[in-house]
Amino acid sequence: MYFRHMTDTSPLWPARPASEVTRRQFLKLTTLAGSGLTLGALLPGCGSGPSSSGAAAGPAAPLTMTFLRIDPDNTVTVISKHLEAGQGVWTGLPAIVAEELDASWDQMRVESAPAKVPVYGNFAFDPKGSVQGTGGSSSVANSWDQLRHAGATARAMLVQAAAAQWKVPAGEITVSDGVVSHPGSSKKATFGELAGSAAKLWVPTDVKLKDPSQFKLIGRENLPRLDSRAKSTGKQQFAIDVMLPGMMTAVVMRPPRFGGKVASFDATKTKAVDGVVDVVQIPRGVAVVAQDMWSAKKGREALQVTWDESGAEKRGTEQLMKEYKHLARQSQAVNVAKVGDADAGLKHAARVIDAEFEFPYLAHAPMEPLTAVCHLSPEKCEIWAGCQFHTVDQMNAAAAVGLKPEQVVINTLAAGGTFGRRANPESDYISEVASIAKATGAKYPVRLIWTREDDITGGRYRPLNYHHITAGVGRDGKLVGYRQRVVGQSLVAGTPFAAMIKNGVDPTAVEGNAAEEYDLDNVHVTWTQPKVGVPVLWWRSVGHTHMAFSKEVIIDELAQAAGQDPVAFRLALLQKHPRHVAALKLAAEKAGWNKPFPKEKGRGRGVAVHQSFGTVVAQVAEVTVAGDKITVDRVVCAVECGIAVTPDVIRAQMQSGIGYGLSAALRGKITLTDGHVDQTNFHQYEVLRINEMPRVIEVYTVPSTSPPSGVGEPGTPPIAPAVANAVRAATGIKLRKLPFDLAAARSAKA
């Protein structure tokens, strides 16, 4: 069973001449991109010539465009510039195309785009689309216009082809459910039958998009995912499943402390292990290459490496947290948000809450450990991986092997989860596999697999964070001042993404703060960036993971201090945030918030609302506390994400975001002792299992006609504070340190 995408002529690669961007098209693209116009439908051709270059295009030829291909077998294949990592883009993106194309859902297929910018760039990252990548819950939002135009353009070309063939006016032709018809003459044709003739036509540039009231597929309940069958039969191929002829498998021994380096190594015993073929040093450690994974692992166990730890991080997390608390009291913090005068406002407070919050490092721990395959030859480097930063990965691989980026071919496969882990500026695992291919002289294709231990101890965590909040309400119950000090590492400092830092503030460290989310008269948020050698990274919902927690817990405590209902208290502070209001009201209504919650021992409910990545999510959690155990019985979730493109995927993403956030709230924790990570695998880095998943999760979408925003991450931030607020309602115990430890919080209260 060899990998099916071995050559450029394979189906994954729409490497047909028509999909190449000419210089003229490129200029047009960059101009359009700068003006904010969408461009997907304008390729190929851009009105500058026939869409398929060769005269060979005939009745049995495909219609190939930048974002879709219609083949003679009547399949419509959407070219996904985004990574499918579970979040459902392989369903959402085809739904947008199929809608405007009036295709039948059964004929839709999807494949990954090559790494190429700006044509496949992400315009949510920057207006020029200079990076191709998937993140920030942006896939549907930044594909919406592009793919609608792509579908409508292809539809117009099919209609034109039919009109010419049947010699009837194009205006009399209808398209429905994948069939092109002329009612007057009873003529009919499939897309596949017309693709070849359509491919010879000039590409129209003035297609009309549907009015949302005409949508048939977009918004359809239970539109089936396109990948469910392959993922229920073991047929879905991930990077770890790639098998190339003669391929070897590598594992890497990395420094035991972050920042360590190889001083020397002795591979004598490793080379004696059956199946081991090479041991090579690479920039990040020592790689053991073998005929199979088992031999590689055994070889690594026998490897002796002496480390140079002169530059290594040797502090533990307890010490770091002590230092963070000290830093929070220092004056070098930078202003994140300053409205009014928080300190002056607090002088008028009748009730003041002074609270400290602690958040641990968290590993992403996607189920497929980081894996990549590299086939290197003198002129070409081919990579197979679940790439989340396609063109960044391409550049890093190129740098590792000494080729130009355009000589690196990126094959993006479905990823077995990522949650941000595969999008890292250094492309760590891809750089490694490329380095191994280079160091072994490109003798064979090589597959690098990280073990779970490599993953859990490998860094790039959600950063450790400390928040100190002082906030108060006046005699009239109104919030008079909100002062927050945040201490936590920057995600982008020292990386190519450092340009995101503005006025000394890394927005990914402090996003979703109280000044952004509520109408507050007196608010002051500051941030201090500690110098720590533990590598950090965006983790599903990034800065919102901790900023939403402290904000929503404090707001809830303030409501209580003011003697007000937590929902009503929030609504009064959200008058300039109508989408927050809509989501919060919907969640409260569906949860029966206005009805008294049954007064049973240990039961309580709590609420939280938070906007992230353009989407607002409100959640009401109902919990039962028995002894030191928290059980989340029910979660009611309302989401305001604009037009609901694929409602069942939205539901799935809310369920997923809730489970992922709950995992962190109840279990997730990476700690370090003297610079060594304490956890190695799932017995120590505990994650949510089925027995802790709420029995009931209800998801409701706020009806909207606005363009869609993302849903991959926004379900995560509100769940932990909603549960903490529910626990406080049930027991009076304030949970301000994650993961929740009821016994510790109870004794702290006593």
Next chain:
Amino acid sequence: MPIRLTVNNQLHELVVDPDMPLLWAIRDHLQFTGTKFGCGMALCGACTVHIDGQATRSCVTPVSAVEGKSVTTIEGLATSAGKAVQDAWVNLDVPQCGYCQSGQIMSASALLASNAKPTDADIDAAMAGNICRCATYVRIRSAIHKAAESLAISPPAKS
């Protein structure tokens, strides 16, 4: 000495380290890649296969221990419970990233083979060894109930 084992009803002879976990033997040497590596310590269930019908973590099972036994992977799953589980998985769109789902389906079909009508608590107990980081757990529960219902409506023909 070659190790003889039956995988998906086919007899194979493997010349490998007898200590090699079954997982790597079936993935790297027999190229049944539907069975996944997740932890290597029987903590996550991604590698679950059936050995003589029993759900077993292949990542900690030495290949020598299954000599002469019958191994079924997701590729060879053909029992009525297995088919019902797979259909329910597709109908309810359980998978997200999909990486853990082979293991989930092997555990779920073994559960239904021994318990025709599991409760939520039965499901939690049988499935707690299978981690899903996408947290598809709500749908896993529903899909197992649905598969149980479909088996009850059209029970497997007695052979």
